[in-house]
Amino acid sequence: MLNATLSNRNTASQRQMPSAHMLKTMELLACPVGELEAEVERELSENPALRLVEEMRCPECRRRVHSLPCPACMGKMTTENALVFVSPRTSPSSAVTQSEYDESPIDRVQQSITLSEHVLQQVAPLVSATQREIAVYILERLDNRGFLPETPAEVAHYLKVPVADVQLVLEKINQADPVGVAASGVRECLQLQVRALEAEGTAHPLANSILTDHFEILASADIVALARACGQPLAIVKAAVEFIQKRLSPNPARARWTHQDAGDQRFYQPDVLITRDPHRPDGPLLVEVFSAASGWLEVDPELKTMTKEINDPSQKLEWRQHLERAELFVKCMRQRNNAMRLIVTSVVQRQYNFIVGTNADYQPMTRAELAKELKYNESTISRAVADKRVQMPSGRMVRMDQFFDRSLAVRDAVREIVKAEQRALTDDQISLALKQFGYSVARRTVAKYRSMESIQPANMRSRAAARVPA
Ligand SMILES: [Zn+2]
Incomplete structure (x- = not known):
């Protein structure tokens, strides 16, 4: 049916x-x-x-x-x-x-949770009881963009706890979904997200250094100046900026899945919950x-x-x-x-x-x-x-689309490499070239990505090139 x-x-x-x-x-x-x-x-x-x-x-x-x-x-x-x-x-x-x-029943189906509750649910199982209180305090202090207007030292001073404890809790909060919550500002928030994507292997290799070393130029939107500052080809820097604009969110509290009409920041429950039966680990x-x-x-x-x-x-x-x-x-x-x-x-x-x-x-x-x-x-x-x-x-809360197509950034790099090749590179050579982009990808996977991008194998590409005299 x-x-x-x-x-x-x-x-x-x-x-x-x-x-x-x-x-x-x-x-x-x-x-x-x-x-x-x-x-x-x-x-x-x-x-x-x-x-x-x-x-x-x-x-x-x-x-x-x-x-x-x-x-x-x-x-x-x-x-x-x-x-x-x-x-x-x-x-x-x-x-x-x-x-x-x-x-x-209407009241019950209306249930949704706030950003703070949503983050606390993820962080609470990872920390001690004392640290949980620090987490609660930090999450209560978030501004309307989801940033923390206080330094870890100020939080530690106010709560009379070691700074190291505050830093540890803050790190867990930063890494919870939505990644970047409780950052000190936009820049740190984006850096946290890039690092998370790097761990997944899906970040653009230049993104982190652009955010860390050239944030002011990035903010001025001058790509040529940015390419000069990075000492990288314009096309690659352009791709990195696109990655930053498309994949990162400067405002974690307004993640895509907040309730559109509510105006407030209420976060919904997960659509799918995966657990283990406690009686049958x-x-x-x-x-x-x-x-x-x-x-x-x-x-x-x-x-x-x-x-x-x-x-x-x-x-x-x-x-x-x-x-x-x-x-x-x-x-x-x-x-x-x-x-x-x-x-x-x-x-x-x-x-x-x-x-x-x-x-x-x-x-x-x-x-x-x-x-x-x-x-x-x-x-x-x-x-x-x-x-x-x-x-x-x-x-941990993940977007369901994270289960799919995480290869996109790598596939972009494969396309770039093939476009720039002088003679047709084999999958082994492409795999080697990807290392310079920061990606460790096996030859078989390169072959798979290549076919997903409708790029022919090396021998076919060199034959095609031979037919077109330069
Ligand atoms: Zn049944």
């Missing part, structure tokens, strides 16, 4: 105008969980035929269950090393407390893909019966329209959740070592590869990945 709607398998239907059904599913797929909650809330308030049933149901088989994942569907959701399931829970950090039960990862509602959505069955019995034609029509719209919404929501689960399952399977290990364990993967594997359109994958956050077992 989903495949027929979203896949590239069914080319005949693809040529037709996209159905309302498909458009709605795609729209829901693109929403991060916070926006999705708002969407569900709006739909519930506008459509009397739609209702939220506040009981635990399995999103797959819709059986009533005591806990998720549903025991009956567990087999379907287990891969070699992870259990991936759609979860209606809106608060991932703890089981639902009594006070949350007392709130209306060696067991599979538990991967929760959050759905938006605190229960499950259904078309009101009583309203369905009533509509059949109504005699007034215009009223009957109105109720029918409500019912149709509710049915569409329920169906699209189910498809959205199902697509998210399939995509997340595949990502977790491929990136298991990266999730439990370090950045060095990252496996190159593209949206196109995943699309092919799942028989989706690439745009479906892009929508599912856009603006989503994944909380790792360590508590």
